[in-house]
Every structure is written in C-alpha cells, then in structure tokens.
Amino acid sequence: MNGPxxxxxxxxxxxxxxxxxxxxxxxxxxxxxxxxxxxxLNGANLALIGFSRNLGDGGGQxxxxxxxxxxxxxxxxxxxxxxxxxxxRVTLDVDRLNTLRG
Amino acid sequence: xxxxxxxxxxxxxxxxxxxxxxxxxxxxxxxGYLSTLSCFVAFGGALATFIGLLSRDGGDRREVSxxxxxxxxxxxxxxxxxxxxxxxxxxxxxxAGVGALIVAYSIGYMDGDVEERRYFAYMxxxxxxxxxxxxxxNLLLLLAGxxxxxxxxxxxxxxxxxxxxxxxxxxKAFVMNAIGDATMALAFFIxxxxxxxxxxxxxxxEFSSTTANLVALGLLGGAVAKSAxxxxxxxxxxxxxxxxxxxxxxxAATMVTAxxxxxxxxxxxxxxxxxxxxxxxxLGAGTLxxxxxxxxVQVDIKRVIAYSTMSQIGYMFLGAGLGSYANGMFxxxxxxxFKALLFMAAGxxxxxxxxxxxxxxxxxxxTLMPRTYxxxxxxxxxxxxxxxxxxxxxxxxxxxAAMDHGTYGYxxxxxxxxxxxxxxxxxxRLLFLVFWGEPSAFVREHFxxxxxDVVGVSMASTVGVLAVLSAVGGWIQFSPWWHxxxxxxxxxxxxIVSPKSWQEWLSIxxxxxxxxxxxxxxxxxxxxxxxxxxxFAFAQRTLEHKFYFDELYDALFYAxxxxxxxxxxxxxxxxxxxxxxxxxxxxxxxxxxxxxxxQTGLLRTYALAIASSVAVLAIxxxxxx
Numbered sequence: 227m228n229g230p231x232x233x234x235x236x237x238x239x240x241x242x243x244x245x246x247x248x249x250x251x252x253x254x255x256x257x258x259x260x261x262x263x264x265x266x267l268n269g270a271n272l273a274l275i276g277f278s279r280n281l282g283d284g285g286g287q288x289x290x291x292x293x294x295x296x297x298x299x300x301x302x303x304x305x306x307x308x309x310x311x312x313x314x315r316v317t318l319d320v321d322r323l324n325t326l327r328g
Numbered sequence: 329x330x331x332x333x334x335x336x337x338x339x340x341x342x343x344x345x346x347x348x349x350x351x352x353x354x355x356x357x358x359x360g361y362l363s364t365l366s367c368f369v370a371f372g373g374a375l376a377t378f379i380g381l382l383s384r385d386g387g388d389r390r391e392v393s394x395x396x397x398x399x400x401x402x403x404x405x406x407x408x409x410x411x412x413x414x415x416x417x418x419x420x421x422x423x424a425g426v427g428a429l430i431v432a433y434s435i436g437y438m439d440g441d442v443e444e445r446r447y448f449a450y451m452x453x454x455x456x457x458x459x460x461x462x463x464x465x466n467l468l469l470l471l472a473g474x475x476x477x478x479x480x481x482x483x484x485x486x487x488x489x490x491x492x493x494x495x496x497x498x499x500k501a502f503v504m505n506a507i508g509d510a511t512m513a514l515a516f517f518i519x520x521x522x523x524x525x526x527x528x529x530x531x532x533x534e535f536s537s538t539t540a541n542l543v544a545l546g547l548l549g550g551a552v553a554k555s556a557x558x559x560x561x562x563x564x565x566x567x568x569x570x571x572x573x574x575x576x577x578x579x580a581a582t583m584v585t586a587x588x589x590x591x592x593x594x595x596x597x598x599x600x601x602x603x604x605x606x607x608x609x610x611l612g613a614g615t616l617x618x619x620x621x622x623x624x625v626q627v628d629i630k631r632v633i634a635y636s637t638m639s640q641i642g643y644m645f646l647g648a649g650l651g652s653y654a655n656g657m658f659x660x661x662x663x664x665x666f667k668a669l670l671f672m673a674a675g676x677x678x679x680x681x682x683x684x685x686x687x688x689x690x691x692x693x694x695t696l697m698p699r700t701y702x703x704x705x706x707x708x709x710x711x712x713x714x715x716x717x718x719x720x721x722x723x724x725x726x727x728x729a730a731m732d733h734g735t736y737g738y739x740x741x742x743x744x745x746x747x748x749x750x751x752x753x754x755x756x757r758l759l760f761l762v763f764w765g766e767p768s769a770f771v772r773e774h775f776x777x778x779x780x781d782v783v784g785v786s787m788a789s790t791v792g793v794l795a796v797l798s799a800v801g802g803w804i805q806f807s808p809w810w811h812x813x814x815x816x817x818x819x820x821x822x823x824i825v826s827p828k829s830w831q832e833w834l835s836i837x838x839x840x841x842x843x844x845x846x847x848x849x850x851x852x853x854x855x856x857x858x859x860x861x862x863x864f865a866f867a868q869r870t871l872e873h874k875f876y877f878d879e880l881y882d883a884l885f886y887a888x889x890x891x892x893x894x895x896x897x898x899x900x901x902x903x904x905x906x907x908x909x910x911x912x913x914x915x916x917x918x919x920x921x922x923x924x925x926x927q928t929g930l931l932r933t934y935a936l937a938i939a940s941s942v943a944v945l946a947i948x949x950x951x952x953x
Contacts, residue, residue, distance in 0.1 A: 247935075247939055250932075250935050250939075251932055251935055251936055251939065252932075254932075259931070320930070320931040320932060321930055321931075321932065323929075323931065324928065324929030324930050325929060326927065326929040327927055327928055327929030327930075
C-alpha cells in the first residue's frame with residue numbers, strides 16, 4: 227500500500243480531536259463551541275476512515291458518512307439555537323446560559 | 329320450543345337494561361310496568377316451553393340450546409347454553425310466575441319511593457339471574473346465575489342505602505353467601521380436574537368415594553349458604569331490611585330455595601356420596617327445629633315469616649337429602665305460593681300502619697282489614713299444612729319419605745313432626761297477635777286503609793291470586809293417590825325412597841294433628857288468652873339471641889380477625905411500613921438535593937465531565953487490555 231501508514235492518519239485524527247475538545251472546553255462563544263464540536267467529529271471521522279483503509283473494510287467509511295449526516299443536522303439545530311438566542315439579544319456566552327442549574 | 333326458554337331468560341334482562349339506560353326518560357310508574365310486563369312475558373315463555381315438553385314422550389323431554397362457546401381451554405369447554413328439561417321448566421314456571429306477581433305487587437308497594445326505577449331494574453336483574461340459574465345448561469352457567477342472584481339479593485337488601493342497618497345486612501348476606509360460592513367453586517375445580525367437564529352429565533360418572541364426598545360437600549356448602557340453613561343461616565333474618573316484596577320474592581319464594589334446586593339438579597353426586605346426602609337431610613331437620621323455635625319469640629312481623637321460611641326450606645332439604653326429590657320440589661312450589669302470600673299480606677299490614685313492623689304494637693286488624701286477614705289466614709293454614717290448603721299436600725309426603733330411611737330417617741321424621749307443631753304455634757301466634765283482639769292505640773292512631781287506585785289494586789289483586797294458589801295449588805299432587813309432579817320430574821331425578829301407604833297416611837294424620845294442636849295452643853295463649861304464656865327466662869334469652877349464632881361467629885371469626893389486624897398494625901405496619909415509607913421519602917429528597925448540586929447549568933463543566941469520564945474509561949480500557 228502506498229502513502230503514509232495508518233499511524234499518521236491516527237496522529238492527525240487525534241490532533242484534530244484534541245484541538246476540538248480544547249475548543250469546546252475553553253471557548254465561551256457558542257458559535258466557536260459548535261465549530262470545535264465539528265472539528266472533533268471530523269477527527270473521529272478521519273480515524274474511522276484510516277482504520278477502514280487499513281483493514282480493507284468499507285464499514286468505517288459508511289459509518290463516517292453517517293456521522294457526517296448527523297453532524298450536518300446537528301449544525302442546523304445548533305445554528306438555529308444560536309440565531310434564536312441572538313435575536314433575543316442574549317449575550318452569546320455559554321457561561322451565562324446557566325438557567326438549567328439544579 | 330327452545331325459543332320459549334330464550335324469551336323467558338332474556339326478557340327480564342332486556343327490561344333491566346331498558347330501565348337502566350332509559351333513566352329519567354322513563355316515568356317511575358313506567359319502569360314498574362315494564363318490569364312487570366317482562367316478567368309476564370318470561371312466564372309466557374316458560375308456559376310455552378312447558379306445553380311443548382308436555383306434548384313429548386317422557387324420555388324425550390330434554391333439550392339443550394347452545395348460543396356459542398363461552399369458555400374453552402385445553403380439553404375443557406363450556407357453552408353459553410340453556411337447557412330445558414322437566415326440572416328447569418318447573419323452576420321457570422315458579423320463578424317467572426311468582427316473580428311476575430310480586431313485581432306487579434311492587435308497583436303499589438314501592439309507589440312514591442324516590443328510586444323506584446333502580447328498584448325495578450334490580451328486580452328484573454334478579455328475575456333474569458334466577459332464570460339463568462335454573463336454565464343454565466352446565467354447572468358453570470349455574471354458578472354464574474348463582475353468583476348473580478347473590479349480587480341482586482345484595483343490591484336489593486341494601487336498597488334503602490341510607491339505612492346503616494340495611495347496608496350491614498346486605499354485606500352480611502353477601503359474605504355468608506360468598507362462603508357457599510367458594511365451596512361450590514372448589515367442588516367445580518375438583519370436577520374439572522377429575523372429569524374434565526362441567527356438564528351435568530359428568531356428575532353421574534365414576535368417581536372415587538373421596539372425590540364424590542368432596543364434590544358433594546362443596547355443593548352442599550353452596551346450597552346451605554344460599555338457602556340459609558345451618559350453619560350459615562344467620563344472614564336471612566337480617567335480610568328483612570330490604571323492601572317487603574324483595575323479601576317475598578328473593579328471601580322466601582325463589583332465591584333461598586335455589587339450594588334445594590341445586591341438590592335435586594346434582595342428585596347423582598349426592599347419591600354417590602350418601603353420607604353427605606344424609607348430612608343435608610340432617611341439617612334441614614336441625615334448621616327446621618331451630619328456626620321454628622326462634623320464630624316463637626320474634627317480635628318483628630317480617631322476621632317471624634323469615635324464620636318460618638328457614639324452617640320450611642329445612643323441610644325441603646330434608647326431602648331432597650333423603651332422595652325424595654319430587655316432594656322437595658313440590659314443597660318448594662307450594663311454599664313459594666303461600667310464603668309470598670304471607671309476606672305480601674304482611675306488606676299490606678306494614679303499608680297500612682306507616683311502616684311499623686313490631687307485632688307488639690299491632691292487634692285488632694281483623695275488623696279493619698278483613699280481606700288481608702283472610703289472605704293471611706289462608707297463607708297461615710297453608711303454611712301449617714291444614715287440609716285442604718297447599719302445605720298439607722306437600723309437607724306430609726316429605727315426612728313419609730323420612731320413614732323409609734332406616735333409624736336415621738325416623739329421627740328426622742320425629743324432628744319434622746315436632747316442626748309441624750312449632751309451625752302451627754308460631755304462625756298462629758303471629759296471626760292472633762296481629763289480627764285478633766282490640767285495635768291497639770298505635771293501630772287506631774296510624775291505620776289507613778288501601779285506596780282503590782293503582783297502588784291498592786296492584787297490591788290487593790296479586791295477593792288475591794296468590795291466596796287462590798295457596799288454597800288450591802297443592803291439589804295437583806296427593807301422594808297416596810295421585811302424583812303428577814313426581815311423574816313429571818321422574819326423568820330428571822328418580823326418587824330413591826318409596827314410602828309405603830301406611831307410612832304416608834300415618835304422616836298425614838300425625839302432622840295434621842300436631843299442626844292443629846300447635847294452632848290450638850296458640851289460640852289459647854294468644855287468641856283468647858286463657859292460657860298464660862309460659863316464661864322461662866333462660867330459654868327466652870337463648871331464643872331471642874337466636875341460639876347465640878351471631879355471637880359465636882363474632883367470637884370465632886370476627887374478633888380474632890380484628891385482633892390480628894390490630895396486632896399487625898401495631899407490630900408491623902406502623903413501625904415498619906408506615907415509618908419506613910416516610911423515611912424513604914425523606915432520604916430520597918435529601919439525595920435529590922445532593923445530586924441537584926451537580927447541575928450547575930454551565931455547559932463547559934458538563935463537557936469537562938464527559939471528556940474526563942471518557943478519558944478515565946479509555947485509560948481503564950487500555951490498562952485492562
């Protein structure tokens with residue numbers, strides 16, 4: 227098989243996932259949080275496809291497609307929420323959106 | 329011809345349904361008319377069936393009509409079916425005929441009651457249930473009817489539901505009957521286990537003697553409870569809390585005699601368990617004496633008649649237990665006539681005296697209401713068994729049958745004869761106290777005669793019809809000479825005793841003499857009052873407490889149950905269950921408060937929690953791998 231080995235792909239996937247998680251944990255703007263989530267999902271997708279290639283099994287790629295579909299719908303809902311929040315002139319800061327506190 | 333039976337069965341049900349659904353749209357009188365009409369239609373159906381059967385050969389008088397399969401499971405199946413044979417037609421005629429008269433009487437008696445419609449719906453329901461009981465084509469349907477008459481009896485005893493005593497009496501009747509229902513159900517379970525069927529035919533099959541005895545005992549338990557015989561007799565006197573026509577129909581003429589019908593219907597199993605049959609006869613004899621004695625001291629007009637009912641059903645049990653089935657059934661029929669008559673005449677008296685039932689306050693009604701007095705007199709003479717009234721023909725042949733049953737039979741015979749003396753005494757004590765002498769102050773103050781309107785006519789005419797039936801209804805059978813009832817029922821239940829002619833005549837003469845002497849003693853004590861009423865404080869107290877049966881059951885069952893319940897409440901429920909429930913609630917709330925603190929509402933703490941959990945899981949996963 228040509229090209230870099232599976233470990234490289236995994237390294238990039240892990241990097242993407244780590245970047246995304248840090249974004250989710252550290253950023254306070256919901257738009258960025260959503261964006262970071264997408265990066266995490268893409269990291270996971272990359273890992274899936276890398277394994278799929280390595281094992282010669284198409285299941286991982288199919289799964290990645292499914293994840294993309296879910297991610298797309300999730301973005302629609304998430305962006306919808308953000309737009310709604312913005313229209314109500316609520317500060318776009320996830321730390322201030324804490325009315326669900328028990 | 330089977331259609332007659334279906335019409336007979338379903339028309340009272342239809343009336344009950346119509347009255348229930350019609351509600352206010354039906355006038356109160358209209359409900360009464362509808363109910364009466366349905367009973368007369370039922371009687372017409374029964375009559376058509378009877379005529380149809382009469383035109384057939386003796387051996388061909390049985391027909392089963394199945395509507396559909398009702399219950400099936402494994403090899404077992406029961407159809408929703410009616411059976412017509414001489415016995416069921418006999419009962420149909422009695423139930424629908426007497427039922428129609430009594431419901432017609434109710435139009436007058438219940439006039440003006442606020443809940444007349446409910447009353448007539450219940451009455452129709454009862455007539456339907458009773459017809460289902462006697463027409464049911466298998467034991468399961470019989471049990472269904474059995475339970476439903478119990479239900480309608482409960483509803484009607486407690487009809488005046490604003491009286492606590494009526495509610496208590498209804499509950500008592502229901503509980504006592506439930507004991508019988510349970511033993512019957514157990515007997516049926518045994519039958520299903522051993523014979524895989526609840527058809528009537530299964531009863532004549534081969535069973536081990538233990539099985540036969542158990543089944544017969546279970547059936548006897550049901551019969552004893554429904555017919556208020558020893559030892560489950562205590563509910564019947566209390567059941568007099570219901571309206572008087574209810575007492576006449578359910579607690580005198582039809583439902584309470586269902587036990588006799590049951591024994592005759594299932595006679596095959598009693599014949600394979602002769603000891604249980606003897607027990608049935610013995611219980612009947614015991615009850616007839618006990619009830620006759622208690623009736624001597626009762627002061628409530630309806631209760632005296634109620635005890636007399638128990639006593640007369642004792643005679644029927646005696647006959648049916650000894651295997652003299654036709655005589656038991658014949659007495660059932662004549663008893664339905666004269667006991668309904670007595671209750672309804674008593675109802676007129678109660679009606680005329682503003683609902684007073686205490687006979688000590690009555691007296692001298694003979695001159696005020698001569699017709700009622702005559703009807704009551706006919707009923708009393710028929711009850712005591714004086715020639716030529718109905719009771720004379722039916723009671724004596726039961727006594728004669730007892731003489732054909734060895735030593736045990738003779739003991740029962742003596743008991744039965746003693747019972748006729750008691751019958752004469754208590755019946756005419758009632759008659760003399762209520763109707764003879766001078767009108768008491770109470771009577772003069774409260775008496776008002778029946779008017780010639782619908783109320784008066786409905787009450788007087790039905791009592792008149794029953795008076796005629798009580799006078800001549802017994803003539804259809806005179807056992808030494810002619811016995812059409814016995815011939816009619818022969819194909820269903822062949823008698824197993826056949827008294828000789830001299831035994832018949834001896835019983836007739838002796839019981840007539842004893843009955844008359846009872847009347848004579850009553851005449852001397854209560855009629856002309858030349859003989860002082862003997863006073864034995866102890867006996868009087870015992871009788872007034874009905875031989876302490878209520879107290880005994882109270883001490884044996886009620887008090888221990890209450891004691892146990894109190895003990896469990898104090899020892900287990902309060903410390904363990906009640907407190908632990910509260911503690912559990914408190915603890916859950918505290919825990920909830922604790923968990924609620926984790927809900928910060930901060931999105932990033934949640935994300936951190938998830939991420940760190942996943943990280944920990946991943947480390948564990950890797951380490952374990």
